[in-house]
Amino acid sequence: MKTKVIKSLLTTGLALGIVCQVQAAAQPTTFVHLFEWSWQDVAQECEDYLGPKGYVAVQVSPPNEHIQGGQWWTRYQPVSYKIESRSGNRAQFVDMVNRCKAVGVEIYVDAVLNHMASGSGTGTAGSNYGNKSFPNYGPQDFHDTCAITDYNNRWQVQNCELVGLADLNTGAAYVQETLAGYLNDLQDIGVTGFRFDASKHMSLGDIQGVLSKVNGSPLVFQEVIDQGGEPITSSEYQSTGLVTEFKYTTQLGNTFKNGSLALLSSFGEAWGFLPSSSAVVFVDNHDNQRGHGGGGNVITFEDGRLYDLANVFMLAYPYGYPKVMSSYDFQGDTDAGAPSVPVHNNGDLECFGSSWKCEHRWSYIAGGVDFRNNTADNWSTTNWWDNGNNQIAFGRGSSGFVAINKEDVNLTSTLSTQMSAGTYCNVLKGQLSADAKSCSGETITVNNGGSINANVGVWDAFAIHQGAKINGEVTGPATLKRTVIFIQAQTQSGQDMFIRGGIDHNYANNNLGRNCQTTNFECAMTIRHNNLKSATTTPWKTNESYLDWYGSEAAQSSTAEGTPLDWTTNAWPAGWGTKRTVANDGYGEEPLNIWGQHYWMLDVDMDCSKAVNNKFEVKAYVKNGQGWEGDINQANTPYASSNHFAECGKINKFNFNSNIVEIRSF
Structure with missing residues (x-):
């Protein structure tokens, strides 16, 4: 049976080149994989972010009973089809589905149909298993034990055991009915789509047999790793649903890492990919970001800004149904399970630091989703x-x-x-x-x-x-330029640096006609933070709109002493353990720091129209440490001051309590 393609894909007519020239209302076009999130966290994320930001659906981890253990891959070793997993129980799963649907976000379940667990033991719902005996199956329901040693042998790939996992006889009527019963149960709860894990290891006929017993027409997308050169191809699975296009991921990674972006003008079918209307595409997924499952020259969250740009391209370019990855930091341990801290932790968002990465909230990715939602009516470049x-x-x-x-x-x-x-x-x-x-x-x-x-x-x-598009007079900052400030100061653990600054009130009143006593922010510099990766400083940066003289703003954290900076170094010593970088962690090694350790960095887009001769004042403060720096006597300033002067749109380097300044272009 051919599964339906939900309206969010908008590919049927668009793939034929039908282009509507009338601006249409935004429609959801992108889903996100919240990998290893709990059901309670998924539900809250739907309400707080995914619904308002226009994501169409969430792919969740397998919800059924699995083997015990902390590694992520235990979820892919099923024990039964009871809805009882590391992410939560059945009641919590039902609550999540209902809450997400209430804000317009669908749920896609990662369904493991090809196999059951290896070994023996007790599952997460208390079920015993072993020797091909499970609550739903006996030894007669499995293929004979054999190992996959040759991926050019179709029969072996689809009838032997994938990495030793008990291979279900998915061609048998009872097995198909049992699998369909599991999928129907999930649909009855409200699930509207499925990712079929390891579809390559099931024949097309077997998948057709399962789907013939499934109620309705859920969205199905099938994991078929096809990089070419093998007898089993992704194209043969198009009749049973969408298919993951791993060639897209590999070629996008190759091009962004080593090639020329100019070559991407024909990206898509012309590169030997599936038809757009059949393809699910992604920059990375939970397997290949760990070097597994079609891994290769893959771009991941560890690549920082390169990852931002690759996602912007995927979301802007009209090909396929895009999936955004939302990961956690596994710190080089490719078996490591999810962080122990919840994403939504008693009012704190545990994103962007060394636990949950939450890439779907990164501004370039969320903005890319917004762009795709608002350009779906023009399916061409x-x-x-x-x-x-x-x-x-x-x-x-x-x-x-x-x-x-x-x-x-x-x-x-x-x-x-x-x-x-x-x-x-x-x-x-x-x-x-x-x-x-x-x-x-x-x-x-x-x-x-x-x-x-x-x-x-x-x-x-x-x-x-x-x-x-802004209507009427533009009231937002129209002259924003990236501006970076480094201030060198030796600090200790528990100390943080802040700056305050802007234009002197008396100078502004006497020379610029600005009354900064009446309107405080007339002398402030409008800013938008570029680095929101640090778990320490991001809460201070949230809702901060100005570099000013007044400390925390009304909507800013009251513990902020001004505008926060992040600690950087030019090189991360091997003896310090896992390398931290500003691009990935919000602090640590930073390419713009060419000087050394202990350079605190501010990276913002700034409205230069408020500056005097393109310059503004800055004074540093070390919290829990030195406090305010002393008077500064810097040369070549637009007016007399006892503070540093930085230049808008430039890289500015100062030393704490020093008159020395270095200003560089990007």
Whole structure:
């Protein structure tokens, strides 16, 4: 049977090149894999984030009883089909499904149908198993024991044991009925889709037999690892649902890591991939980010900004049904199970640090989802531009436009688009206000005639769409530039650095006509933080909009002493253990730090229009340590001051309590 493709895919007509030129309402187009999350955490994430941000569905880990153990792969060794797993019990699973559906988020279950557990023992619901005896099966329900030693032997791949796991005889009527009963039970709860794990190890006829006994038409996507050169191909599974396109992942990784982005103009079927309407695509998944299951030159969260840019491309380019990965930090141990701390931990969000990574919340990825949702009506690329290397840009008709710069110099070019003239929110870095009159981050201007005078920073991107167009006078910051400040100070564990700054009140009043006594933030610098990876400083950065003289802002954490900085070094010594980097962890080794250890870093996009001769004042404070630094007497400043002066749009290096300054371009 052919499974239905839910409306969010929007591929049936679009794959035929039918392009609607009328701006359509945003429609969900992307799902996320919340790998190893508990049912309670998934439910809260649906309500707090996934529903409001327009994700169509969540892929959850296998919910059935499995073997005991802390490793992640225990979930892929079934014991029974009782809904009792490390993620929670049946009641918690039902509650999650209902709460997610209430906010418009569907649930896809990772279904392990090919096999049961190896060995013997007691499962997570208390069921005993061993010697091919399980609550649902006896030895007669399995293929004879044999090992897969030759992936060019179709019979062996589909009838022998995958890494020693008891291989179900999925061609037998009883086994098919039992598997279908499990899937029907999940559908009765409210599950609307399934990932069929290890589909390559089941024949097409066996999968058809199971689905013929399944009620309704759930969305099905099948894991078929096909990198070419084997008799079992992904294309043969198209009649039973969508199929994971692992060639997409490998080629995207190869191109972003070692190739030229200019080659991506024809990415998709022309590269030998499945038809767009049949493909589930992803930058990485839970297997290949660990070097398993079709692993190769895969880009993962450990690649920092490269991962951001690869996801932006996947979400902006019209091919396949995209899945966003949401991981945890396994710190090099590819067997390690999920962190012991919940994601939603008594009001604290345990994301972005050394436990849960929550990539789906990263601004470039969430913004990419927003872009895709708002450009689904134009399922084609237009106005492709590249520099022959690693700077590219393309449109989605009149619905949207994206530019990606994976080079060490700015992308500066006049780009042609089909967008209407006006000012747009760069959805990778900010959000349009509810009244559509301002943007919380960077804005992009489309000129009369549809051109953009682009200036995209090093290893950066922008994405705009018609749904993020600012109406009326632009009140958001239109001159945001990336600005970095390093301040060297030897500190101890438990100490943190903050800065305050802006423009002197008296100077602003006497020379700029700004009354900063009446409106405090007239002398403040509007900022948007680029580094939200540190578990320590991200809570202080949340809801901070200004570098100012006043400490914590109204919506900012009251424990913030101003604008927080992150500790960096130019090289992470081997003796310090697992390398930490700013790109991955929010602190540690940082390429822009060319000086040494103990350089505290601020990385923001800043509104330079508030600066004086493009400069502004800065003073540092070490919490639980030295306190405020002393007076500074810096040369070549726009006016007299006892503070440092930094330059907007530049890399600024200072030393605590020192007059020395170094200012560099990116």
